[in-house]
Amino acid sequence: xxxxxxxxxxxxxxxxxxxxxxxxxxxxxxxxxxxxxxxxxxxxxxxxxxxxxxxxxxxxxxxxxxxxxxxxxxxxxxxxxxxxxxxxxxxxxxxxxxxxxxxxxxxxxxxxxxxxxxxxxxxxxxxxxxxxxxxxxxxxxxxxxxxxxxxxxxxxxxxxxxxxxxxxxxxxxxxxxxxxxxxxxxxxxxxxxxxxxxxxxxxxxxxxxxxxxxxxxxxxxxxxxxxxxxxxxxxxxxxxxxxxxxxxxxxxxxxxxxxxxxxxxxxxxxxxxxxxxx
Amino acid sequence: xxxxxxxxxxxxxxxxxxxxxxxxxxxxxxxxxxxxxxxxxxxxxxxxxxxxxxxxxxxxxxxxxxxxxxxxxxxxxxxxxxxxxxxxxxxxxxxxxxxxxxxxxxxxxxxxxxxxxxxxxxxxxxxxxxxxxxxxxxxxxxxxxxxxxxxxxxxxxxxxxxxxxxxxxxxxxxxxxxxxxxxxxxxxxxxxxxxxxxxxxxxxxxxxxxxxxxxxxxxxxxxxxxxxxxxxxxxxxxxxxxxxxxxxxxxxxxxxxxxxxxxxxxxxxxxxxxxxxxxxxxxxxxxxxxxxxxxxxxxxxxxxxxxxxxxxxxxxxxxxxxxxxxxxxxxxxxxxxxxxxxxxxxxxxxxxxxxxxxxxxxxxxxxxxxxxxxxxxxxxxxxxxxxxxxxxxxxxxxxxxxxx
Ligand SMILES: Cc1ncc(COP(=O)(O)O)c(C=O)c1O
Numbered sequence: 001x002x003x004x005x006x007x008x009x010x011x012x013x014x015x016x017x018x019x020x021x022x023x024x025x026x027x028x029x030x031x032x033x034x035x036x037x038x039x040x041x042x043x044x045x046x047x048x049x050x051x052x053x054x055x056x057x058x059x060x061x062x063x064x065x066x067x068x069x070x071x072x073x074x075x076x077x078x079x080x081x082x083x084x085x086x087x088x089x090x091x092x093x094x095x096x097x098x099x100x101x102x103x104x105x106x107x108x109x110x111x112x113x114x115x116x117x118x119x120x121x122x123x124x125x126x127x128x129x130x131x132x133x134x135x136x137x138x139x140x141x142x143x144x145x146x147x148x149x150x151x152x153x154x155x156x157x158x159x160x161x162x163x164x165x166x167x168x169x170x171x172x173x174x175x176x177x178x179x180x181x182x183x184x185x186x187x188x189x190x191x192x193x194x195x196x197x198x199x200x201x202x203x204x205x206x207x208x209x210x211x212x213x214x215x216x217x218x219x220x221x222x223x224x225x226x227x228x229x230x231x232x233x234x235x236x237x238x239x240x241x242x243x244x245x246x247x248x249x250x251x252x253x254x255x256x257x258x259x260x261x262x263x264x265x266x267x268x269x270x271x272x273x274x275x276x277x278x
Numbered sequence: 279x280x281x282x283x284x285x286x287x288x289x290x291x292x293x294x295x296x297x298x299x300x301x302x303x304x305x306x307x308x309x310x311x312x313x314x315x316x317x318x319x320x321x322x323x324x325x326x327x328x329x330x331x332x333x334x335x336x337x338x339x340x341x342x343x344x345x346x347x348x349x350x351x352x353x354x355x356x357x358x359x360x361x362x363x364x365x366x367x368x369x370x371x372x373x374x375x376x377x378x379x380x381x382x383x384x385x386x387x388x389x390x391x392x393x394x395x396x397x398x399x400x401x402x403x404x405x406x407x408x409x410x411x412x413x414x415x416x417x418x419x420x421x422x423x424x425x426x427x428x429x430x431x432x433x434x435x436x437x438x439x440x441x442x443x444x445x446x447x448x449x450x451x452x453x454x455x456x457x458x459x460x461x462x463x464x465x466x467x468x469x470x471x472x473x474x475x476x477x478x479x480x481x482x483x484x485x486x487x488x489x490x491x492x493x494x495x496x497x498x499x500x501x502x503x504x505x506x507x508x509x510x511x512x513x514x515x516x517x518x519x520x521x522x523x524x525x526x527x528x529x530x531x532x533x534x535x536x537x538x539x540x541x542x543x544x545x546x547x548x549x550x551x552x553x554x555x556x557x558x559x560x561x562x563x564x565x566x567x568x569x570x571x572x573x574x575x576x577x578x579x580x581x582x583x584x585x586x587x588x589x590x591x592x593x594x595x596x597x598x599x600x601x602x603x604x605x606x607x608x609x610x611x612x613x614x615x616x617x618x619x620x621x622x623x624x625x626x627x628x629x630x631x632x633x634x635x636x637x638x639x640x641x642x643x644x645x646x647x648x649x650x651x652x653x654x655x656x657x658x659x660x661x662x663x664x665x666x667x668x669x670x671x672x673x674x675x676x677x678x679x680x681x682x
Contacts, residue, residue, distance in 0.1 A: 056451065057567060058581045060306045061462045066450055078579040104304060105566045109580030131304040131566070135294065156308040158470055163311060181308050182468040 001148050003125040004097040005173040008047055009208045018225035019174075020045060020270040021210050022263060023101065023234030025052040025068035026085055027077025028241065029217070030080065033251040034072075037241070038089050040260040042096040045267025048210075048230070050128065053082050053102030060130045062185030065234045067242065071249055079106040079115070083122045090123035094116075099152060102126040103139065113142055114146035126150030134166045141170050150174075157181050157202055164204045168254045174208040175201060179215075186236035188214035195227035218269025225273035233266055286299065287534035287609050290600065295484020295570075300599035303483040305569045308467045317485045319390050324492075329385065336381055340414070341371050343378075347504035347660070352630040355648075360648060360653035363513070364633070364663045365501055365529065372407045374636065374665030375497060375525040378479060380407040382493035384415060392474035394418040398462040400427055400455035400521065401591030401638065402434025403665055404478030409443035414513060419443040422461040424454035427590040433669045452584045455521075455523045455594045459568055479522025480598030483569030487598050494528025501660055502532055511657055516542040517649065518662035519641040520612070521556075521591045523598040525664035534609060543601060544645045546587035547614035554586035557614040558597040559605050572599040588617035589637035591665075615644035623647060624667065624674060636665035637674070 002036025014018050022041050027034050032068045041049050054072040058065060086098055100119065107115050107129070113195060119127075127144055134153070135140075150173030159167055168175065177197060179189030189211075198209050211224050221231040237259055244258035245251065290297040303313060323329040337343045344368065350362045367375040380397075387395060395417050399405030405421040412419035421438055426446040428435055438445050451457035459482075466475045468524060480487045480494070498516075505513050516533060518526035520543045533539045548555035558573040565574040567582060575583040575595035585595040604610040615623070623643035628634045635643060642661050650659055667674070 006296065055580075057456065057460050059460050059568070060308075060467060062464075063450075073581060080579070103566075105574075105576070105582075106580035108566050108571075109576065109578075110530065130568070132301065132305050133307050133310045134303060135303045154307045156306075157313045158308050160311065178308065181470045183464045186468065 003150050003173065004095060005099070005125045005150050006046065008097050012047065018228060018229030018270055018273055019047040019210060020207070020221065020267045021048040021050060021212070021230050021232040022046040022237055023050040023052060023232060024237055024241065024259070025054060025065065025072050025165055026082040026193060027054055027072030027075060028068045028253065029071050029245055029249060029251045030075045031077060031081055031085060033055045033255055035085050035088050036256045037259050038090060039254050040084065041200055041263055042093050044260045044263035046096070046263055048097045048099065049232070050099045050101045050232070051082065051086070053079055053100055055103045055106060058092065058103060060062065060183055062235065064185045064238045064242070068238045079110050083118050086124055087122040097125045098123065099126040099128055102130070104129050104131050107140065112143055116144055118147065120147055120149060124149065126152050128152045128154065128176060130154065137170055145170060145172065152176055154178050161200070164201065168205045171207060174210050175205060176232065177201060177209055177211045177228070179211050179213045182213065186214055188216065188220055191227055192221040194224060198228045211246065218265050221266045222269040222273045225270045231270050237262060282367060283607065285608070287604065288324070288531065290603065291484060291488055294665055295488070295602035296386055297600045299564065300572050300602040301484055301487060301570050303569065304566050304571070305483045306467060309468060312470055313483050319386055320485055320489050323389060331481045333382060333385060337496065340423065341377050341381065342369065344500045344504070347501055347508065349404070350631050352492040353627065356420035357647060357650040358653065360515070360649070360650040360659040361655065362650055363658065363660045365497060365660055367497060367525065367662060367664050368633070368635065368666035371670060372403070374403040375528060375628050376404040376407040376408070377410070377492060378496055378528065379478070379490050379493040379524060380404065380411050380476060382489065384411040384417070387417070387474035387476070388415060390474065392472060392641050394469065394473045395476050396420045396422070396465050396473055397476045398422045398455065398458040398479060399478060400458065401589065401594055401636065402427065402431040402438065402669060403591060404435050405443070405445070406434050406437050408476050409438040409441035412443065413441045418467065420465065421445050422448050422458040422465070424448050424452070424458045426453045427455065430673050431552065431590050431669055432672065454585070455590070456582065456585070463568070479524040480527045480600060481522040481568060481570060481596060487570065487600055490524050491531055491600065493529045494524050495527035495531050497525065497662065498530060498532035501529060505658065505660070512539055513658040513660045514538065515649070515657065515659045517542045517544065517642045517659065518637045519544045519592065519647055520597060520601065521594055521666060522596070523639060527598060527600060529660070529662045530610060530670050541610045542649065543610050544641045545612060546589060546592035546641055547616040548586040550616055551614065554584065555614070556585035556587040556593050558595060559602070559612040560614050562595070564602065567596055570599045572602045573597050573605070579655055588620060591636070591638040592641065613645050615641040619644035621674065621677065633657045633663070634667035634671070635663055636667050637670045639664045
């Protein structure tokens with residue numbers, strides 16, 4: 001099976017550049033604006049889009065993404081509406097890879113088999129589920145692979161060489177290397193340290209390795225893109241979105257543009273990177 | 279639900295931390311290596327007689343165990359049925375059963391060379407116990423506590439600070455125990471290299487539900503011996519309140535394979551089961567939160583709902599996974615008591631026995647008030663008096679004087 005993710009990374013490899021991966025929360029600040037934001041991401045240079053599934057208890061997220069989830073929940077966002085958003089997005093963009101990222105409970109409650117069928121038909125390409133380590137692969141990872149979706153795993157600074165094979169075993173699409181031990185929105189990682197970690201993981205897999213957590217600026221995105229196959233930016237985009245809202249947390253005329261402009265600047269950073277020789 | 283009866287109710291969990299479909303290890307990858315280390319360290323400690331001997335020394339001379347099994351004569355007379363015994367966990371150093379577990383985990387942390395301890399707390403009893411043992415062993419201690427709970431359990435906040443702990447009021451989400459646990463997990467992910475997470479109840483990712491249960495089982499084991507000495511036989515029933523379920527599991531577990539013993543867990547029904555409450559078994563269904571699959575209060579989209587209880591220690595939208603399993607296999611009966619019932623029980627026990635209970639075990643007493651009169655006079659009923667009410671005196675005082 002080849003997903004849009006596989007196709008996109010194959011193209012990027014030919015172009016000889018790293019991927020720019022963006023994260024925003026589905027339904028933030030409202031479903032309609034959120035759809036416009038997702039469309040703007042791909043138009044402004046995002047190579048892969050991660051879309052957060054709102055959850056009340058995001059244990060691995062910092063204050064910015066916690067607040068984004070709560071904004072989305074407040075206006076009635078659900079997992080079902082998140083899939084609707086993906087379906088609407090696919091009407092105008094059938095090539096940009098889209099990955100849902102979140103926590104397991106909403107999916108478990110939706111029903112795993114029904115979720116996988118609905119996600120696939122909506123146009124989702126992959127899943128990143130923070131609280132499903134390889135020890136719980138029977139829950140969703142194996143069924144997702146069977147349903148033709150990529151299951152993208154997080155590798156972290158605490159994932160040592162002994163554990164890496166287990167983490168990589170059922171991973172597909174790409175590997176998401178979390179550059180620091182911590183939550184989203186925390187301090188940035190040093191690009192050289194990240195480079196060593198990427199090299200270490202590359203010894204165990206041929207999959208592309210994207211790096212996220214703590215990347216906020218075009219310069220940082222570029223520095224990471226020189227060491228890895230992709231830079232992931234989330235909190236900075238969510239903050240740009242939030243700063244464009246009115247006092248009640250509602251979208252303004254500036255909201256979509258605020259995210260689009262930062263996306264374009266970050267994409268330029270990533271595209272300016274000199275890729276390390278393979 | 280139709281589930282085959284197991285040969286033993288005491289053999290769980292399996293090697294992946296499952297009690298039936300419940301339990302498991304639903305955590306971020308960053309934490310996974312640590313959880314595996316903890317499991318290894320715990321298995322080694324359990325097999326090491328020196329570990330048990332050291333624990334026993336502190337349990338006796340620092341905690342003050344064994345705690346008495348006390349015949350509540352006036353409560354028994356008043357209710358006119360079963361003979362009621364109180365397992366006096368409120369007499370432990372720090373005032374509740376929480377210290378049994380904390381001692382065990384701090385010993386483990388020391389063996390693992392961890393110098394920084396974090397904990398979540400609701401009523402503050404687990405936080406106080408953790409702050410106490412950190413003071414005793416010279417460890418850094420950070421306690422996460424929902425801002426709402428910081429407000430309603432002030433005496434414990436002051437105690438923790440006096441003991442040298444840093445109390446962090448948690449402003450996210452519903453600002454109660456569930457959010458304190460989220461925040462503790464976020465701290466742990468960030469400080470994995472030097473930090474030990476001391477969980478306060480039989481919940482969280484495997485192996486926590488098991489190790490907390492094992493450390494708390496001293497309650498049930500002592501009860502068994504003491505009842506044998508006093509009455510020459512097993513008790514007929516056990517009653518305990520349930521927040522996450524650690525004091526209940528500690529009392530119940532040693533008796534699970536004694537079929538003559540009826541077992542009752544009491545959840546917090548808050549304003550009533552049709553309104554805001556914290557009774558996950560009565561009002562919830564299986565879901566995944568805080569590292570394990572268990573009964574949770576949530577909406578149709580799988581979003582976790584606000585719990586409510588007058589008692590900060592029971593104000594949690596989940597329950598330990600082994601309880602969920604014991605419910606489904608039908609070994610334990612899960613009941614619930616409202617805020618008002620707990621308040622009435624709080625006053626009754628204070629006036630009849632001269633023991634001011636914490637609001638948490640007041641929920642257990644509330645159900646004893648219903649169960650005991652329906653049982654014969656030779657029925658032996660044990661209720662776990664999991665903590666003392668000092669921390670609740672200001673809050674209950676305000677309520678009784680009509681201030682809140
Ligand atoms: C005295 C007391 N009893 C019971 C509880 C509830 O916890 P658990 O169900 O784990 O025993 C608490 C929690 O704070 C408590 O302080």
